[in-house]
Amino acid sequence: MSSTESPDTATAAALPVPPAGPGALDAADESVDWVALATPPRLTLAVRTPAARPDAPADAAGRDREPALYVHGLGGSSRNWSALMPLLADRLDGEAIDLPGFGESPPPEDGNYSVSAQARAVVRYLDAAERGPVHLIGNSMGGAAATRVAAMRPDLIRTLTLISPALPELRPQRTAVPTALLAVPGAARLFGRLTRDWTPEQRTREVLALCYGDPARITSEGFESAVEEYARRLELPYFWEVMERSARGxxxxxxxxxxxxxxxxxxxxxxxxxxxxxxxxxxxxxRMARRAAAAFRGSRLLTLPEAGHVAMMEYPEAVARAVRELIDSTAAARIDVSSGAGGS
Known part of the structure; x- marks a missing residue:
């Protein structure tokens, strides 16, 4: 386990808005496909991949690229991984999914937005795609779902990376309480009505202030992309219902x-x-970092002092380095085990 020191978490007033963030800066560099899972409850999942994949099947060290799956958090989408995926594309054959009701995925047939249902959606996709075992990478709510997947189906997972996973806190931060209040029946729609005069730009600024350690790091192109995506999702008839039920989950x-x-x-x-x-x-x-490091046996811990809730969007290079070190060390361990077995 490795870590760096970090200061106390800053606090600031926050409105109960969904913690999403800027999307891809250049959508032309990505492709989206839809996968239908017919076994009840039926699901249709949008799957995003970097369109410009490396031509060679192996990286500079001669290693084949290994499959990876990225899972976003509450209010987010597969676009939240657009900065990180290309940095690992030489090592990982990555896909990012939109969980049911988020991004470009329609709501689930059964209306179940619990963390367990999100985990089942991930498992169903991995089983259907037959790409496992994968390097599973999750943020926030997606981190909680990924934890369930790794515990239930270790056969599907090579490594697990959790970025600000939504694991239970006995004393949550004051700034997290308004988001939790979205779980109260009717609260999300009430907030929608109370803020109906807000512009997409105003909504987006509030979201980014909540999610980013330093919103000033967001480029003008990134902000415009986030505004466009937020405006699109506000037009969806199920937007606030999904937010409320997912927060409740x-x-x-x-x-x-x-x-x-x-x-x-x-x-x-x-x-x-x-x-x-x-x-x-x-x-x-x-504060939860140390407890998580103790709970996940033999885990590595990276703390980024200036990062907020979406480190893979704020500091993608630092996160990519840590992920690369994890998968490379895991691959080396597999080789050592294989060599030992062969020599006995």
Whole structure:
């Protein structure tokens, strides 16, 4: 386990807006396909991939690219991985999914937005795609779902990377409370009505202030992309319902005990794990980093003092380096085991 020191998390007033963020700066560099999962409950998932994939099947060191799956958080989408995926494209054959009801994926047939349902969606996709085992990378709510997947189906996972995972906090930060209030029945739609006069630009600024450690790092192109995506999603008839039910699903996961509790499931994860926390995260406290590092056995811990809730968007190079070190060390361990078995 490795880490760096970080300051106390900053606090600031935050409105209950969905914690999304800027999308791809150049959509032409990505492609989106839709995958239909027919077994009830039926799902259709949008899957985003970098369009310009390396021509060679192996990287400079002669290693074949390995499959990876990226899972976004509450209010986010597959676009949240557009900065990170290309940095790892020589090593990982990456795909990012839109969870049911988010991004470009339609709502699930059964209307279930619990963390367990999100985890089942990931498992169903991996089983259908037959790409496993994969390097699974999740942020926030997606990190909670990824934890469940790694605990339930270790056969599908090579490594696990969690960026500000939404794991239960007994004393959540004050700045995270308004987002949790989205789980109250009717709260999301009420907020929508109260802010109906807000422009997409105003909404986007509030979202980015909540998610980024330093919103000034966002480029003008990134901001414009985020505004355009936010405006599109506000037009969806199910937008606020998805936000409310998903927030309720996260809160519900926090209250589960026994073997279904997220911390208990974290202790069951046996695959190599990387944990990434931001020192300025207003939604998941940096205080949880040490507890997570103790729960995920043999895990690595990277803390980024200036990062907020979406480190893969704020500091993609630093996150990419840590992911690369994780997968390279795992590959080396596999080679050592294989060599030892062959020599006995």
């Amino acid at each position: 996260v809160v519900g996961a926090y209250t589960l005990g026994g073997q279904q509790g997220l911390w208990r499931q974290a202790e069951r994860v046996l695959v190599p794990t990387l944990l990434v926390y931001g020192g300025r995260d207003r939604l998941v406290s940096i």
